[in-house]
Amino acid sequence: MEIPTRYDSSIESKWYDYWIEKDYFHSVPDEREPYTIVIPPPNVTGKLHMGHMLNNTIQDILIRKARLEGKNACWVPGTDHASIATEAKVVKMLREKGIKKSEITREEFLKYAWEWKEEYGGIILQQLRKLGASCDWERTSFTMDEVRSEHVTKAFVDLYNKGKIYKGLRIINWDPDAKTVLSNEEVIYNDEPGHLYHVRYRIEGSDDYLTIATTRPETILGDTAVAVNPKDERYKHLEGKKVIVPMVNRVVPIIFDRYVDIEFGTGSLKITPAHDPNDYEIGLRHNLEVIDIFNEDGTLSEAAHFYVGKDRFEVRKLITKDLEEGGHLVKIEEYNHSVGRSERTNSVVEPRLSEQWYVHTEELAEPALKSVMEDVIEFFPKNQKNTYRHWLENIRPWTISRQLWWGHRIPAWYLDVDGETKTFVAENENKALELAIKETGNSGLKLSDLKQDEDALDTWFSSWLWPISVFNGFFDKKEIDYYYPTTVLVTGWDIIFLWVARMIMAGYEWKNEKPFEHVYFTGMVRDKKRRKMSKSLGNSPDALKLIEDYGADGVRFGMLSSSPAGGDLLFDDKLVEQGRNFSNKLWNAMRLIKGWEIDDKIETPVENRLAINWMKNRLNQVIEELDGLYEKYKLSEALMTLYKFIWNDFFSWHLEVIKPAYGQPIDRFTLNETIELFETTLTLLHPFMPFVTEEIWHYIKEREDGDDCVVSKYPKAESYDQALLDVVEKVKTIVTKIREVRNSKGLKPKDKLKLYAKKSDSLLDLLDSEKISGIKEKILKQAFLSGLELVDSEEIENTIPFMAANEKFMLESNIEIDIEAEIAKIEKEIVYQEGFVASINKKLSNQGFVNNAPEAVVNMERKKLADGEERIKILKESLKTLKK
RNA sequence: GGGAUCUUAGCUCAGUUGGUUUAGAGCGCUGCCUUGACAGGGCAGAGGUCAUGGGUUCGAAUCCCUUAGAUCCCA
The missing domain is CATH 3.90.740.10 (Valyl/Leucyl/Isoleucyl-tRNA synthetase, editing domain)
Structure with a gap:
């Protein structure tokens, strides 16, 4: 079977359909721990832009990670009716048709608006699927659908009855x-x-x-x-x-x-x-x-x-x-x-000066401020707390009425009684009529005597209920009790007042509980020149085109790789390209491994055992690092950690050691262990790059039905052997140094050369360690050496001397070396090392330092000093030899 | 006018309670490599007085103050 040399991201839609078919994203309450995110609902008629992609990629990473960890992951999608924006669009559309808003009735206008919504609404949700967003689509909500509207009305009536909503004459922004x-x-x-x-x-x-x-x-x-x-x-x-x-x-x-x-x-x-x-x-x-x-x-x-x-x-x-x-x-x-x-x-x-409806926010603000200041709700990054506090401490009444038709009509009815207007606020007109009859004692009142307020509510008056209303929280106890409070809210800091603060207020008002544990603030997506991306500047790339060109995985990588929490993301195609290249690298590593045939007659080479052992320890170290980074929502760093681990450690070091000669088979142990490592790695990477990991998951092993990367088991960090990791690091510096010497001397990188090393206790210890075998073989293989011999001599004919990891080596070569240049180089190095040693000596001769600093720090300095002096000694010996 | 945050390599950023060799990464750059997973590749290298000036400390990129600059929020 021929596998193409380039990864083709067009397989993405296949996997998305598959996941949906398997119903992996749907959640119902059960005995597991819930992990819940409600989407910041995009405008119903909106189109996917860079900000959405960043925001939703982050949510998807978190929700996928939770799913892999076996939690009951629930990500609720939905859209916002966006009253002003949508009404403006509808008005414009009607004007193009030659219809003026002022010439049609409210009912006619709303009919047009709903038609428009049905036609263009929800396109953005389709686009989110392309990005890979693993939302529970069965829960898709809309701020103006029936359930959500019921919540809005109930909230309004409730606040009114509590005296927290009032109508007043104020100076407003018109x-x-x-x-x-x-x-x-x-x-x-x-x-x-x-x-x-x-x-x-x-x-x-x-x-x-x-x-x-x-x-x-x-x-x-x-x-x-x-x-x-x-x-x-x-x-x-x-x-x-x-x-x-x-x-x-x-x-x-x-x-x-x-x-x-x-x-x-x-x-x-x-x-x-x-x-x-x-x-x-x-x-x-x-x-x-x-x-x-x-x-x-x-x-x-x-x-x-x-x-x-x-x-x-x-x-x-x-x-x-x-x-x-x-x-x-x-x-x-x-x-x-x-x-x-x-x-x-x-x-x-x-x-x-105008008469409008207001929410009395002072009382609502109190618990909302307290919970954030006391970290009951945690903000990431923390510094947004200041902004939040400042706003809440100086909060002003919230104007909630809007002179618009598209939105929730204010549930207030007016009745003229003897020239005085009485107001009745209720869930519906029948209840309002009951109230009116009760208050006036006039049982002859009819619905037509009442006149409903013409205004609609501010869009945010429905969005502030979102974490409650998406679970039908005012009416369905089972759902809300299980999912609320939600785990994390991911949103931009630009709507911290408009939305975040108000959701917190609503949470305490109606649930007496925070709406979410954590808030992750994303930055704004800007272009390379730090300009905000906008249609008018034309500097915003077409999101869907990007996905088409680089794959959703590539785009997700690009969005994430440079986006610390709260910081702005300076978008650059280059980052997305890097993501695409990473997919390709993974793909080709898979091709390499798949190309190997097992031969059971082959014994596992000792350097392969070392390599596998090292990889397993490194893997545990990486898992531990990732856990820490996830906990702090440092997702870009988590991705970078994985990227470097996969590309450098796994592919560049590990695969290169175990790689059999061209066309040669491999031993069973090495291949199986390597596939196992690859598999775990795919699970770790899956939240960031769901498609390519799923695709490769199914290539590297025969899979039974339901054995999919998206629902694989996230590994738990186990302990690792730091000493082994240190030893391999030392080996890597030696190998790198040998390559550098070849490079600088114009020697071919793959010609087999012999290496001599000056015998030392530390080197003997490294090469013949009882605990770790395979060191020498690993060096031989990775540095393309024909042999490694320990010698007592300082000087061997036809060799190039160099230092690495505090040891002295001589690489076989009959090329002429420029003695003058070599001497100059070593002298320069000695100057540097002497400066280094002097600075440590100064520290150590300072009584204050020796007396006050912790013992470990002092010991570290002593070790540094000894190492430095050892290097100087070796350098000086080399110099002596050269000058002879 | 009030407040917040920031200034580390050419660019974008890490750098935990001050102490892990005189600061790390990715990209970019330079050189070399290339029938054998991948040029969307490999190997290696160069690049920084941690904005400025002062202070605290045995020790400062890290804590305090000054100055300069940048960004944002509120009015």
């Missing part, structure tokens, strides 16, 4: 394009160039003026006061006075408030309570009138009196001109200031 409120977390602030306008207001009953500075002159029309700092000596005399607002000629008070920054601008501040959150607060303190001069689309309203119907930015220009003509404008300065824009529409957010 998006004039989307015509909806935004939460603070949906506003992106950036410094933008602008102007600082100095405008003078005449003081009533005098010819004096008070000059204020503002970046938004158009809001002058809504001014209801001017404020100065009570400590500001310049304005003390104005107490009790009033000023006249330009244009509108409104007489407003001069107020004194500590909020005003004496240093900034002119030290006096105009107050527009309707259009600035700070002004609003000041307004409340001083009982100021609130005049809203804007319409919901950002144009000026009747209340402004001037420029009615014109856009706010146009008005800014117009009023500047008019103020100047009226003699009110003092000067204009260039000024950079922070401008908030909508995360979705990029329009400049307008602070606006």
